[in-house]
Amino acid sequence: MSPKKPVPPGPVLFIGGVAALLVLAFLWAAGWIGPKRINGGDVTRALEYNTGKKQPGFRRAHAKGICLSGNFAANGAGSEISTAKAFEPGTYPVIGRFSVAGGNPLATDGRNVFHSMALLLKTPDGQQWRMAMDHTPIFPVPSAAGFIALQHATRPDPATGKPDPAKMKALIAEYPSVKAFQDYLAKAVLPSSLANATYYSINAFTMTDSAGRTRFVRWQFEPEAALTGLDKAHLDQLPRDALFQEMIARTAKGPSRWHLILTIANPGDETDNATVAWTGPHRSIDAGVLTVDKVMPEEVGACRDLNFDPTILPSGIGLSDDPLLAARSKVYSSSFQRRAGEGPHPSAIGSDLAGKEPAR
Template structure:
């Protein structure tokens, strides 16, 4: 996909990549500036009958769709220990491999992380926060920023316990999207990925005594015996719910529609995973018929950040 022609979004996105790298101790060639440590897996998505009533998108109507899955830890540090509390929130990316069109590969992605919160309303505000946090006057600049942005305080203070396994974590999509059915009806949703095995997390004390590779080692061990499953859900907005602001969460009583099952089947060998992770650029914007973006301004910035950093990885 081409870079945006909006110079403000492009400048903000390039600034975010740079500041995220500074926050992680500098540029780590070939790795993402955020969620640098990760592992690729393969699997299959099987939709429910309800999914096809909400969206005409191929992956919500086909019997099944092959997946590439990435589980990751926070920060831009490629070797951050699994038992480091700053490795939370964890992340998941799902790539749905769609049928080729005009000889070209087609795909669409879903990206989520293990907290319902996001630090700021816009990319520009997040860049301002990173400048404050990584600048020479951080001791005064950060409190001053936080005094004006209670939503960032809420994100920072939200409990982020480490999971027992990536297979026992809940992942939330903070941005709203539009599902569009065959008649053109639009439904605003937020994605959620929940473990069939249930949510299981560790206390700080339990996390501290875990090995530095416990999560990624556990993935391989778990998959030696059998695949594991996650459910893809959609929290459905109702009239009056805010759909253009990632900070405005919807009431907990909103309906959760089950869109399908993610079967995680195989973990790629570490060498192969590292090689492929340098190439693959996940896209927060769906770019597929049947799913569209909301008016949330974070989406274009997030997509551009992913593309800018992805091009850097490929050139490394």
């Protein structure tokens, strides 16, 4: 029997190198090597730190809210830029949630903070489009790291009820977009109703048409109700649940409606930075009308146990290069898992409507 031929060193080294690279890739993906990466739990903990205490069973952000339901009537115009079934002519059921910023479900509505609308739109083919939108067209920070820094710097000092000025100064030095956002909020009209606010996608997304052309798009829901503003000088005089009580009373009289406006990016528009607004003329498409005809406390609504992850999208709509989108998805998941493990909670607003003392 002839002796075995020795294996040339080249292939051995190559195979060993590939194996080493695979091990390194696994370790990097697991977060065991390389720079510390931010995960959803990191951001969720920052939100809890900002609030000062955990509110068991409630969302870590936008803790105060009520459920909504209605429908979206697509007019077909959106099909020009996307193959999503939601843009084909027809009427599709929608459930969602109105909320205000912050992690305290018992916070007053008399604050100059953003109001929010979250939606889940379903089409007959089983696809879902989940949206989480604010009434501001820009976001204060461009990244998850910036959001964590924002939560730490804006935690109210128990002695003054306001953030530490030194920490805010350092934050703005690192993230000038925070000051730009503060200036915007100070000057902008604060909607007097959840029904007369425009709700923005904040991030850019992509939409792909039947010919395979992909465009960057932001969208907003523009209300049919005329915009009127709250008196910012006397916000402290508003009843605690003023916005929600007004929306409940308004909806009892009739539905509220918004037009879905798709705004197509111009060359040069920033698509990876939610702190920057798109300015100047843009092409836009009115894709249909959202009708909200019911609002209800979370105990009896369908929104309480929903995760409104904005990266859950139907075919024809995709993610942009904005890094906040991946971060938002992780945070929504982390927050959902934590509150799901804490058990259901009574809606603070629902408890008030029932004449009961809210859970504390």
